[in-house]
Amino acid sequence: MLLEFSVGNYLSFKAKTTLSLAATSIKEHIDTNIFSTERSDLLKGAVIYGANASGKSNFIRAMSTMRRLILLSFEQSSADELDITPFLLNTETEKASSFFEVVFIIDDTRYRYGFEVDDKQIHSEWLFEAIKNVEKALFLREEDGIEVMKSFPEGKDLEERTRDNALFLAVADQFNGKIAKKIMQWFNNFITISGLSHEGYKGVTFEMLENKQTSLTLLDFYKKLDLGFDDITISKKPFDPKELPNDMPESFVKQLVTDLEGAFRIDIKTIHKKYNAKDKAVGNVEFDMRSQESAGTNKLFNISGPVFDVLNDGGVLVVDELDASLHPLLTLAITKLFNSKEFNRNNAQLIFATHDTNLLYYGNYRRDQIYFVEKDQYGVSNMYSLVEYKEEGKTIRKDRSFEKDYIEGRYGAIPFIGNLSNVVTEWQEK
Structure with a gap:
């Protein structure tokens, strides 16, 4: 405390x-x-x-x-x-x-x-x-x-x-x-994290979603926030050098193969309902979390692990x-x-x-x-x-x-912007 x-x-x-x-x-x-x-x-x-x-x-x-x-x-x-x-x-x-x-x-x-x-x-x-x-x-x-x-x-x-x-x-x-x-x-x-560079914290979220007790809490939290998906799936795959780009320098490839030996690639998919022309649910569609969900959803997912980890530990x-x-x-x-x-x-x-x-x-x-x-x-x-x-x-x-x-600035700690119209006028006159 x-x-x-x-x-x-x-x-x-x-x-x-x-x-x-x-x-x-x-x-x-x-x-x-x-x-x-x-x-x-x-x-x-x-x-x-x-x-x-x-x-x-x-x-x-x-x-x-x-x-x-x-x-x-x-x-x-x-x-x-x-x-x-x-x-x-x-x-x-x-x-x-x-x-x-x-x-x-x-x-x-x-x-x-x-x-x-x-x-x-x-x-x-x-x-x-x-x-x-x-x-x-x-x-x-x-x-x-x-x-x-x-x-x-x-x-x-x-x-x-x-x-x-x-x-x-x-x-x-x-x-x-x-x-x-x-x-x-x-x-x-005593955990400190950045709300701007949050990619590195998703590992904590992965671990909590793999745990049956903590995963239920996280999934319930996501559902209450109405993020647009119904479920999440996580899959672990061993690192495969064949998935690296073909045009990558050979020396860099060798270094990555050495550094990532024994590592896993983790894929996160969000599950969305698919509907027919009459708006009746007919199945599910998987979206890739990183490329198909919003920046806000990705951030919320990444930091939710540290948030609930601290809540659990009382930190x-x-x-x-x-x-x-x-x-x-x-x-x-x-x-x-x-x-x-x-x-x-x-x-x-x-x-x-x-x-x-x-x-x-x-x-x-x-x-x-x-x-x-x-x-x-x-x-x-x-x-x-x-x-x-x-x-x-x-x-x-x-x-x-x-x-x-x-x-209104009564407590201070706000930016003094000044007259922006003067800035625009000066710029237009150049």
């Missing part, structure tokens, strides 16, 4: 910026949008709005980067760079390290874990634990070394085994540390451009899964960036779930929630039309 994610000096975020899923005291949608733990009430997700290039994707990329650094840390060599880009538009930050921190709950214990890192090395790293209310350090890492506390015995004698560009948490996990293993599993269920799903290629009602259907007691029994959380303002009205989001990202004149991205926003010194009331206000 995620409480907070913070990032600083990374891409367009100069100062430390935090997204919190700790529910505030407001009373909206208490029965659906929040869940309770022994120590706090948490939100089932958050939606992020902002103009193009405001920094929405950068914030989500920060989450993805932290996850990547943690899960892949031990696999790298001492010569590998870490692919970290600080805020480059200021002399104070361009050569400084980036900051990442997450606060989360595992088995009713709160953890706070983070690190400061640049492209070459880890400059600091910390892990704190709070079994009750008092937080205590498990380990602290600085430039001059790593201090392991008595309450973290699994980290003892691993200090010298940790490379400058490796995370100590990942090293402890490799040596089967009990706490480190739990935290690494938590990050494994965290982070999606950039969730609404891309999707009808607003389909986007709404996905978001409502996470606020559903029927589908979200394990308190999964959904964080996503979108331009779909319909969700501000129909999505039934609380003010503390709505975030805006805005970039200032210095290229710095700033993020704030609607519950934090003040207008003439007062908070925004819950009965306001959030969508209308946002489009």
Whole structure:
């Protein structure tokens, strides 16, 4: 369960910026949008709005980067760079390290874990634990070394085994540390995906459709959305080099044959009813999912696996451009899964960036779930929630039309378009 994610000096975020899923005291949608733990009430997700290039994707990329650094840390060599880009538009930050921190709950214990890192090395790293209310350090890492506390015995004698560009948490996990293993599993269920490049996620959907229990849930979901087909068939075929184009260079063919040895090609077909002249059903027709179904149907299919996988595991799903290629009602259907007691029994959380303002009205989001990202004149991205926003010194009331206000620019975080007629006139005069 995620409480907070913070990032600083990374891409367009100069100062430390935090997204919190700790529910505030407001009373909206208490029965659906929040869940309770022994120590706090948490939100089932958050939606992020902002103009193009405001920094929405950068914030989500920060989450993805932290996850990547943690899960892949031990696999790298001492010569590998870490692919970290600080805020480059200021002399104070361009050569400084980036900051990442997450606060989360595992088995009713709160953890706070983070690190400061640049492209070459880890400059600091910390892990704190709070079994009750008092937080205590498990380990602290600085430039001059790593201090392991008595309450973290699994980290003892691993200090010298940790490379400058490796995370100590990942090293402890490799040596089967009990706490480190739990935290690494938590990050494994902290899924970040792109709503634009979603082809790579369909493998998860395949696996769920091959499982009898999860396939029924997915197929029922597709039917409720009325996507135009009645069923789906999946077939696996071993990779056959004879299916490669004849004009492909021989060296490339040889490389593909080597790389794809033992691999399978998966074909997905949608089943549609065929009708006669009197509109009577007379049979079925198979359509190829990729070439004969819409971009929106393909996207929904590809990301439905990760969506239901997270719902089943009670993890965290982070999606950039969730609404891309999707009808607003389909986007709404996905978001409502996470606020559903029927589908979200394990308190999964959904964080996503979108331009779909319909969700501000129909999505039934609380003010503390709505975030805006805005970039200032210095290229710095700033993020704030609607519950934090003040207008003439007062908070925004819950009965306001959030969508209308946002489009009118009352909350900021929208593009300044200017007078387009002047642009057209100048172009015509050239």
